[in-house]
């Protein structure tokens with residue numbers, strides 16, 4: 001009697017992060033999920049990345065782990081590139097060798113924000129920060145590796161847990177009477193859970209068609225995966241505070257001041273236009289991302 005085929009394995013990085021934390025419970029339907037922490041697989045050390053992939057031999061590598069400290073990256077470029085580019089290159093090389101698919105996440109910060117319409121996947125990139133440049137280098141390294149891959153570019157990720165703008169603003173709103181927020185950077189806040197649900201849908205679609213590596217020859221590439229609708233960081237903060245106030249009227253904040261980017265200097269530059277067109281996701285995977293306001297309401301209800 002032939003031995004039973006080994007169970008498919010999914011190697012998930014960054015399971016302590018916003019997106020990884022939401023992916024973890026949603027991937028077990030695809031096989032055994034192996035989710036090593038930083039101690040077992042340090043993305044700053046490519047040898048450990050190679051070693052783990054060779055030991056696990058996954059069918060999918062799902063990689064939401066990243067160096068995400070946008071301002072700090074300006075003074076730590078080597079570490080940002082090691083995690084956001086070099087580790088991703090090794091994932092691609094190892095995935096190619098075993099016919100695994102790689103799901104990777106990238107960012108609106110690969111663009112300079114100069115345009116005045118939502119970006120499509122084929123638009124020219126031109127990052128204006130070290131973080132954005134290191135993420136773009138990771139996208140390119142993965143594409144060059146020849147592995148079947150999906151790169152989900154998203155923006156302004158938030159959720160009920162983790163380090164994110166929503167939780168920062170709500171903390172400030174409880175502590176202060178005045179909070180100043182930039183109102184000239186445009187984009188779409190995207191719930192970490194919406195990304196995880198979309199990712200599982202895309203994986204299901206791929207698996208339903210056939211062998212993952214073969215399917216990704218057709219479907220692989222970059223997809224824009226931001227919430228529907230658009231706002232500014234100030235608009236996002238305003239809606240979040242409004243929703244929280246409905247059940248917490250004692251919130252201290254009296255003035256949520258709309259300011260310009262120039263009035264809020266930061267080490268890293270951010271794009272003024274972060275808007276992304278998600279039609280490709282809809283046409284290739286039949287998936288529409290939720291409206292940012294709808295998701296924000298759900299997250300605030302969970303807090």
Ligand SMILES: NC(=O)C1=CN([C@@H]2O[C@H](COP(=O)(O)OP(=O)(O)OC[C@H]3O[C@@H](n4cnc5c(N)ncnc54)[C@H](OP(=O)(O)O)[C@@H]3O)[C@@H](O)[C@H]2O)C=CC1
Nearest residue numbers: 014016017018019042043044065066068105107154156157
């Ligand atoms: N956050 C955002 O606003 C946006 C994020 N993205 C992209 O989406 C993806 C998910 O982001 P998000 O979930 O918010 O990220 P988080 O910052 O919430 O999580 C990052 C994860 O990466 C892990 N990690 C960082 N460095 C290493 C390392 N050296 N070795 C192993 N693990 C490491 C962290 O582990 P540990 O807990 O040990 O630190 C953590 O689990 C990333 O690719 C990011 O670039 C795109 C657009 C917007």
Ligand SMILES: Cc1cn([C@H]2C[C@H](O)[C@@H](COP(=O)(O)OP(=O)(O)O[C@H]3O[C@@H](C)C(=O)[C@@H](O)[C@H]3O)O2)c(=O)[nH]c1=O
Nearest residue numbers: 068070107108155156157165168180181182233264270
């Ligand atoms: C906390 C705060 C921020 N801001 C501004 C600064 C900045 O322009 C904008 C967002 O601030 P943050 O530093 O919280 O967010 P930032 O780290 O820039 O968020 C980015 O993270 C990476 C990982 C991504 O990939 C991007 O899509 C994006 O989500 O809001 C204010 O104006 N007032 C405030 O009180």
